[in-house]
Amino acid sequence: MPVAFAAGMRKTALTILAGLLAAGTVAGQNAKLSKELVTADANKKQDVIIQFKTDPKKQQEDKVKLKGGTLKKNLRAVKALTASLKGSEIRALAQDPEVAFVSPDRAVKANLLDNDFLAETVGAEIARQYNWTGAGVTVAVIDSGVAAVADLQQSGNTQTRILHAESMVEGQATTNDTYGHGTHVAGIVGGNGKKSSGTGSIVTFRGVAPNVNIVSFRVLDAQGAGTDSAVIAAIDRAIELKATYNIRVINLSLGRRVYESHTTDPLCLAVKAAWEAGIVVVVAAGNNGRDNSMQTQGYATIGSPGNSPYVITVGSMRTMSTVNRVDDRIASYSAKGPSLLDRVVKPDMVAPGNQVIATLSAGSTLTGTYALNVIATALYNPLQSLVPSSYMRLSGTSMAAPAVAGAAALLIQKDPSLTPDQVKARLMRTATKSFPTSSSVVDAVTGITYTSYYDIFTIGAGYLDVWAALNDTTVATGQALSPTAVYNASTNTISLVHGTNIVWGDNIVWGTNIVWGDNIVWGDNIVWGDNIVWGDATANGFNIVWGDNIVWGDTITTTEALSIKTSGDPRR
Numbered sequence: 001m002p003v004a005f006a007a008g009m010r011k012t013a014l015t016i017l018a019g020l021l022a023a024g025t026v027a028g029q030n031a032k033l034s035k036e037l038v039t040a041d042a043n044k045k046q047d048v049i050i051q052f053k054t055d056p057k058k059q060q061e062d063k064v065k066l067k068g069g070t071l072k073k074n075l076r077a078v079k080a081l082t083a084s085l086k087g088s089e090i091r092a093l094a095q096d097p098e099v100a101f102v103s104p105d106r107a108v109k110a111n112l113l114d115n116d117f118l119a120e121t122v123g124a125e126i127a128r129q130y131n132w133t134g135a136g137v138t139v140a141v142i143d144s145g146v147a148a149v150a151d152l153q154q155s156g157n158t159q160t161r162i163l164h165a166e167s168m169v170e171g172q173a174t175t176n177d178t179y180g181h182g183t184h185v186a187g188i189v190g191g192n193g194k195k196s197s198g199t200g201s202i203v204t205f206r207g208v209a210p211n212v213n214i215v216s217f218r219v220l221d222a223q224g225a226g227t228d229s230a231v232i233a234a235i236d237r238a239i240e241l242k243a244t245y246n247i248r249v250i251n252l253s254l255g256r257r258v259y260e261s262h263t264t265d266p267l268c269l270a271v272k273a274a275w276e277a278g279i280v281v282v283v284a285a286g287n288n289g290r291d292n293s294m295q296t297q298g299y300a301t302i303g304s305p306g307n308s309p310y311v312i313t314v315g316s317m318r319t320m321s322t323v324n325r326v327d328d329r330i331a332s333y334s335a336k337g338p339s340l341l342d343r344v345v346k347p348d349m350v351a352p353g354n355q356v357i358a359t360l361s362a363g364s365t366l367t368g369t370y371a372l373n374v375i376a377t378a379l380y381n382p383l384q385s386l387v388p389s390s391y392m393r394l395s396g397t398s399m400a401a402p403a404v405a406g407a408a409a410l411l412i413q414k415d416p417s418l419t420p421d422q423v424k425a426r427l428m429r430t431a432t433k434s435f436p437t438s439s440s441v442v443d444a445v446t447g448i449t450y451t452s453y454y455d456i457f458t459i460g461a462g463y464l465d466v467w468a469a470l471n472d473t474t475v476a477t478g479q480a481l482s483p484t485a486v487y488n489a490s491t492n493t494i495s496l497v498h499g500t501n502i503v504w505g506d507n508i509v510w511g512t513n514i515v516w517g518d519n520i521v522w523g524d525n526i527v528w529g530d531n532i533v534w535g536d537a538t539a540n541g542f543n544i545v546w547g548d549n550i551v552w553g554d555t556i557t558t559t560e561a562l563s564i565k566t567s568g569d570p571r572r
Contacts, residue, residue, distance in 0.1 A: 049103050067085060103266055161212070177361040181220065191358055219234050226254070280312065284303075284398050315350040345457065350459045360374065411469060431460075
């Protein structure tokens, strides 16, 4: 589905691009080492993830030890070992023919920024009236832990729906949610509103699948930080425990920036393994949509593992404090595609994620640091005004992802035979595709205006519609991999490449326009218009996204945008 560039596209950008496309990879870089490890300090130890071509056994462990490494974990999902080695030892180990790729054990963080009406907006309340509540399905929440709050108990009794809890944080056995992020995420997935129901209640705060079961894997510490290896270890366990607890969905409201192709990134390989094991994986897109440090106006900021073509990557919408979705707008912080390096079309869809009210973990870092985000009990039940609150308000793609995870659980409850590809295809196919051309917000603190365009790299296939998805009976027969965007320098066009046996290929079940919609994909002056994405002021941005040898320059910094926003326009 090629589309010609807008007439105003700078010739200089195309000239630079042509040179970049012919430049190839960085000279002298070891293909088995991530960029950071090529020049790592020869005498300084650091934790790395060593991927092997086959499942690592004692023989591979001995090789790491002989090179001077200290073994830490075996990550089965990605055929890898984690170990601590010096830079010189890492480079020597990379020469081993059995080693596939070595990367740092990188830090990951929660995709959190600072909405009520979430369940109503996406149609989950209608689904609940027809008893589609996620009953019998389990969602694995890989996050900062999940507190055993009342809203995650079974309806009518005090039996918790948290079937299993485990910590992968190194040196910390507690499964308590000391940060406060995972409990909020779990509440969006499956809170039943128990603490905001009953006598005196004015409003009830429910999640999308209020009877779903939860398995909690703690991978983030009290500051909301973790590592690749902890997340991968949790994914390993989710796969291992799938049959035991009927784990059909994994929610990952966390991530980090992209450092290498999804074909070698251990986080991406882990989510791929879960997907192939029959588990739907939902990932937050990230919150760097306002980041212009690469001169891309927030494009190409999707984080890992959201850049994996297998998973459902979710961006964040603002409900504008109404149930009607017609007035809803994209959150300006929501990260945009295409992904760096591989140029995978992301996000796959969007869901409410701004100012979401859900369960809190009492005494956690977030409730203490951002006390103004805690919802006063009197606002939802005046008769219990002296009782400590059970809810808080947070924003970010971290809050949008669990809405989709909950929706996936509803689809699986209705039809347990659905595969992850069929769930993804159905959610994307039925997503609402009615949007304005653009919207703008002004940051109340900085005065900066941020304009968002409703193109395929901003809102994907559209806005989550749970009720439409539950009523859709089309069954996909191929893979639902997110396509790749490819630039043709000779024709100045961009095309979507689907590969073989892909659900939305032009000649298969659904034409591409049905999944994404004409206006979303290539609406006039939306994606490639002057001064918008790759227009007059953003030639460098075009080069960064489409140039083969441009990754993340050493001097480039990215705004992680992970702090909770408690001031300014709450509807940004």
